[in-house]
Amino acid sequence: MLSTRGYAAMTAKAALQPFVFERRDLGPHDVLIAITHCGICHTDIHQARDEWGGSIFPMVPGHEIVGTITQIGSAVRQFSIGETAGVGCFVDSCRTCSACREGLEQYCEAGMLLTYSGRDKDGKPTQGGYSTQIVVDENYVLRIPSALSPAGTAPLLCAGITTYSPLRHWGVGKYHKLAVVGLGGLGHMAVKIANALGTEVTVLSTSERKRKDADRLGAFDFAITSQPETFTRLQRRFDFILDTVSAPHDYNAYVNLLRTDGTMILVGAPDKPTPLAPFPLILHRRSIAGSVIGGIRETQEMLDFCATHKIESDIELIPIQQVNEAYERVLRGDVRFRFVIDLESMK
Amino acid sequence: MLSTRGYAAMTAKAALQPFVFERRDLGPHDVLIAITHCGICHTDIHQARDEWGGSIFPMVPGHEIVGTITQIGSAVRQFSIGETAGVGCFVDSCRTCSACREGLEQYCEAGMLLTYSGRDKDGKPTQGGYSTQIVVDENYVLRIPSALSPAGTAPLLCAGITTYSPLRHWGVGKYHKLAVVGLGGLGHMAVKIANALGTEVTVLSTSERKRKDADRLGAFDFAITSQPETFTRLQRRFDFILDTVSAPHDYNAYVNLLRTDGTMILVGAPDKPTPLAPFPLILHRRSIAGSVIGGIRETQEMLDFCATHKIESDIELIPIQQVNEAYERVLRGDVRFRFVIDLESMK
Numbered sequence: 001m002l003s004t005r006g007y008a009a010m011t012a013k014a015a016l017q018p019f020v021f022e023r024r025d026l027g028p029h030d031v032l033i034a035i036t037h038c039g040i041c042h043t044d045i046h047q048a049r050d051e052w053g054g055s056i057f058p059m060v061p062g063h064e065i066v067g068t069i070t071q072i073g074s075a076v077r078q079f080s081i082g083e084t085a086g087v088g089c090f091v092d093s094c095r096t097c098s099a100c101r102e103g104l105e106q107y108c109e110a111g112m113l114l115t116y117s118g119r120d121k122d123g124k125p126t127q128g129g130y131s132t133q134i135v136v137d138e139n140y141v142l143r144i145p146s147a148l149s150p151a152g153t154a155p156l157l158c159a160g161i162t163t164y165s166p167l168r169h170w171g172v173g174k175y176h177k178l179a180v181v182g183l184g185g186l187g188h189m190a191v192k193i194a195n196a197l198g199t200e201v202t203v204l205s206t207s208e209r210k211r212k213d214a215d216r217l218g219a220f221d222f223a224i225t226s227q228p229e230t231f232t233r234l235q236r237r238f239d240f241i242l243d244t245v246s247a248p249h250d251y252n253a254y255v256n257l258l259r260t261d262g263t264m265i266l267v268g269a270p271d272k273p274t275p276l277a278p279f280p281l282i283l284h285r286r287s288i289a290g291s292v293i294g295g296i297r298e299t300q301e302m303l304d305f306c307a308t309h310k311i312e313s314d315i316e317l318i319p320i321q322q323v324n325e326a327y328e329r330v331l332r333g334d335v336r337f338r339f340v341i342d343l344e345s346m347k
Numbered sequence: 348m349l350s351t352r353g354y355a356a357m358t359a360k361a362a363l364q365p366f367v368f369e370r371r372d373l374g375p376h377d378v379l380i381a382i383t384h385c386g387i388c389h390t391d392i393h394q395a396r397d398e399w400g401g402s403i404f405p406m407v408p409g410h411e412i413v414g415t416i417t418q419i420g421s422a423v424r425q426f427s428i429g430e431t432a433g434v435g436c437f438v439d440s441c442r443t444c445s446a447c448r449e450g451l452e453q454y455c456e457a458g459m460l461l462t463y464s465g466r467d468k469d470g471k472p473t474q475g476g477y478s479t480q481i482v483v484d485e486n487y488v489l490r491i492p493s494a495l496s497p498a499g500t501a502p503l504l505c506a507g508i509t510t511y512s513p514l515r516h517w518g519v520g521k522y523h524k525l526a527v528v529g530l531g532g533l534g535h536m537a538v539k540i541a542n543a544l545g546t547e548v549t550v551l552s553t554s555e556r557k558r559k560d561a562d563r564l565g566a567f568d569f570a571i572t573s574q575p576e577t578f579t580r581l582q583r584r585f586d587f588i589l590d591t592v593s594a595p596h597d598y599n600a601y602v603n604l605l606r607t608d609g610t611m612i613l614v615g616a617p618d619k620p621t622p623l624a625p626f627p628l629i630l631h632r633r634s635i636a637g638s639v640i641g642g643i644r645e646t647q648e649m650l651d652f653c654a655t656h657k658i659e660s661d662i663e664l665i666p667i668q669q670v671n672e673a674y675e676r677v678l679r680g681d682v683r684f685r686f687v688i689d690l691e692s693m694k
Binding site: 099104107109169236251252260261263266267268269270273274275276277278279280281282283284285286287288289290291292 | 446451454456516583598599607608610613614615616617620621622623624625626627628629630631632633634635636637638639
């Protein structure tokens with residue numbers, strides 16, 4: 001077994017603290033990655049505090065992992081020692097259901113094996129990227145293009161693919177008008193990716209403070225959602241809305257901003273149901289859909305797309321000793337736009 | 348002006364009563380239809396009782412109209428005197444917006460002109476098919492194929508197209524599994540049409556009494572929605588759900604019956620918002636969509652499709668003097684599956 005150091009939540013109420021645990025020895029298809037960077041996703045906080053239920057403790061969070069391959073199993077064919085590699089939100093799946101066979105492992109019928117707070121085949125809990133190293137089957141590892149910096153790439157493994165996948169699935173592109181709701185970790189990636197796809201992007205935010213950021217990121221328009229005028233001015237304007245907000249908000253107001261046949265795609269997940277009025281859907285054949293991350297093939301495609309278009313996440317690099325403070329700042333929306341832990345700080 | 352007899356709600360609280368009113372003289376593009384049959388749609392009741400707001404009184408309801416053309420305007424080219432013709436939920440639209448130009452008049456940006464309780468260009472309220480005759484621009488009139496009976500065809504103009512249009516728009520066909528929620532006027536048409544499209548249909552109903560009907564209509568399966576077991580047995584089973592129910596119900600329970608990438612289509616419209624949980628959408632990339640009736644071109648296509656497949660509505664023919672009693676029976680769900688008024692009774 002491989003002794004590994006990380007930061008863990010020992011219980012749902014606890015701050016994260018140093019924690020030593022074991023990774024499995026490499027199987028023939030495994031690679032060992034020395035982690036250099038790991039992004040902090042809002043999901044980490046939900047999970048570390050057991051806000052969605054089902055969390056497993058002690059828990060080492062982190063599913064936006066980049067590092068260097070330092071060892072490979074005897075049968076590994078896709079990776080070599082020394083390569084920069086990434087791991088996202090899952091590290092395995094059943095591999096046999098129709099979703100897995102189509103490369104949609106995120107919709108695996110047996111459920112994907114989450115990178116942390118999952119239960120591996122041997123029954124042991126998985127542990128995430130706030131740690132020095134990770135052992136992962138090569139089929140669930142991503143290649144990080146050399147044009148991308150490891151730190152700015154880590155958040156692509158969750159925030160990037162979460163926004164890229166629905167934009168591609170629904171064919172968002174040139175000639176479309178897209179609203180991005182919320183300009184946080186997910187939202188700022190959505191603006192960058194949609195821009196690269198040639199889409200006209202409007203940022204809808206609760207906060208006037210985000211106007212400059214929206215401008216700088218290349219948004220075509222910006223509107224404040226606390227002003228009722230926004231919802232009259234932009235009525236029936238958008239082909240698509242990508243909703244990244246995980247706090248409860250009124251879906252119906254946003255649905256009315258869609259054109260006929262428009263689709264609002266939820267990637268943020270409020271933990272409580274939101275009242276949905278059927279008429280705004282019915283009278284304009286609109287849809288509300290959801291989407292979660294992406295499969296391995298599509299995540300690799302996203303990384304290559306980002307390399308081509310020079311897209312990285314805007315980040316604030318922190319030592320792991322500041323993780324609890326970073327959590328508080330994420331909850332206050334005080335981050336532009338993603339904290340990334342520099343695992344050098346664990347040495 | 349053409350003096351016309353019908354039945355009207357004089358106010359939102361009133362029972363329908365005999366009413367004499369005037370239709371416009373024929374313009375060059377108008378046809379005059381002597382109405383022989385008019386279906387009773389649940390919407391008629393909502394509107395006659397002003398349950399959705401905005402109703403105009405006195406109101407002659409009725410938007411499932413079939414009759415015989417008895418007079419045509421000087422420029423009419425598509426219809427001849429003596430032909431059997433139909434009128435559905437709208438009698439005009441702006442004709443210039445992109446929706447109208449695409450034949451999607453039901454999504455007209457200026458709003459379609461409703462067959463009744465609408466406001467015509469001259470400011471006068473439109474009046475519906477519980478009456479002896481109607482004047483309509485030929486571009487908003489349907490041709491009734493001779494293979495179809497006028498009485499059994501009247502409900503196709505609303506219940507038929509309301510279910511046909513989304514089934515076609517979303518490409519429901521062979522190899523798909525469809526659940527139809529609610530076996531009333533809309534639901535029984537959905538079963539017939541989906542059967543003709545080669546789809547495997549499951550009827551979901553609150554009422555065990557509907558099991559035999561579902562069987563007779565050709566449904567593959569039937570399940571009672573008041574039994575929790577239904578929602579475990581059928582979990583992730585359907586590619587599509589067509590929800591025809593206009594009473595409030597738990598959308599989330601139904602969403603969980605969809606496969607990954609499945610779509611639940613609302614054509615019934617509860618007048619109150621329903622709590623929507625985002626996770627069931629997000630975790631399987633499911634959608635909830637809405638759809639309303641269909642355009643003129645698609646309605647004609649539906650009528651021709653029904654003629655080919657020998658599809659009519661199951662009806663109970665009544666004289667207009669029984670319309671108030673019929674309303675009460677509709678509200679009790681005591682109709683298999685559509686009341687159609689025989690306008691002979693007005694003579």
